[in-house]
Amino acid sequence: MPSGFLRHIKRCNSHDMAGFRPFRVESHLVGWIRPAFRDRLLSFPDVFRPEGEGVGLSPALDQPDQRSEAVGSVLKHLVVDGVIPRLRREMYGVQTGWGTAPLLAMDRAAIPFFGVTAYGVHINGFVRRADGIHLWVGKRAMDRGVAPGQYDNLVAGGQPLGLSLQENLLKEAREEADLPPDLALQARPVGAITYVMEQKKGLKPDVLFIYDLELPADFIPRNTDGEVERFELWPLEKVAASIAQTDDWKFNVNLVVIDFLVRHGWLGPDHPEYLDLCRGLRR
Template identity: 40%
Template sequence: MPDLTLAPFLAHIAHCHNTSLPGDRVPFHCEGALIGWIAPRFAASLQALPDSPLHRGEEGFEISAGSQLERLGRIMAEAGLYRSHNELFDVFTPDGTVLGQIDRGALPPLGLAARGVHLNGLVTKADGVHVWMGHRSLTKRLDPGKLDHLVAGGVCAGLTPREALAKEAEEEASIPLSVIQAAREASILHYTMERPEGLRRDALHCYDLDLPADFQPEPSDGEVSFFELVPLEEAFIRVRDSQQVKFNVNLVLIDLFIRKDLFSATQAATLRAALNEAP
């Protein structure tokens, strides 16, 4: 009989694992490597792009050189297929080779893989472990007002995940490099998710950072309205009983709850299997 107490947590995980590949998507190749999957709802618009380096062939969509990806992204934005982030991300082959760069907003319509970083900012007090949570600005285009991590963001072109973590920490929470260097690599979580903007194929590089009780993060780039220090058990309840938390932040917090022994061994094994479900 299934453990009903896990149902809310499994629902959050299933929400981020809401699709399988390829489904009805068309493969997207660059320099002979499979780099993306394009849904039918984008295919016709992509084929109609003027002066585009993207072509539809027998094997699906293709672009001859990674150096043409950035131009493709500009053409897509000009055609209204997405709103530019003015932020380039690396485009990878399945083995991790960087082929080129493209605007972050073009990743979902093309079904390209992306990387992100998430930091669990932890404070241990006499009454137990607490975790810092950010309240996302109401002007954010994605999940405004939702609860987020102390630090979270995408890995921009040319950066390693740890370099991206340091960049986001300074920009989002005014955390200096001398502090963020102590962050520990905790896990890498993957999910494949169909959303209104397209296909999200994300790898989340998760870190833990122990912080002193008097630490106070300060929002600095407008992406976070304010930060709140929450007992870990309260964060557990918010994930379990509400939809307050940003969709992928739920995954990182569930991973943290497992590592902090908030589930039984049997429950943890069930959740870990769901988190590690092959995309």
């Protein structure tokens, strides 16, 4: 098995844009779709129309709620036809950029098929001990659809429409680690990580908002939503060795932990991959 940290960043930024076509709303480029999926969408002419090599929405759908309803109806047909998996009943915003008004809402399950930018929050929960920093690591349940049995952050979740980042952080912290609000609010924003990854479903241009949370030595996280099987507290040396030498972590969590190792001085400028890691975390 290849070793090193940089391979994880390369994996999360592996894509060939020649295999995708633009998806536009109101002439705004908001996503990228595969040609076969474009053809399938164009079989719903009341909702989708060709725009050059890509696809756009019918101009009759000129309001966000109209677009959301019309696209949602198409998605239900695509689920029945087996084109996309079952819907998640969690809505994401389709936007021109972070902080802009959503042009429509789309079910989370469909986001990668449309190559729309998705946002999420990740919390590094750590403890300072006499022998150094220790990081809380979650072991994902085996019934998860994504990365079953792999390692995860203390808290991580997608950013749904209708919640602020803080509201989502509090929700995810309670569900995933049973963090009380007063403790979760001590999480400190420390930046964002970006990547563009090609998967079988489509393109994942993701943005992860990263938080560090220093926890009391006597706090024990407890999962309440079934996503995590157990939590373990690891010294940074063990964390770093696992990231560098195995593929045991959820693909994007590798990047979050590498960023933590860099910011906390465990990975320093003397490491041969250091500059490439710093650049690669924010493409």
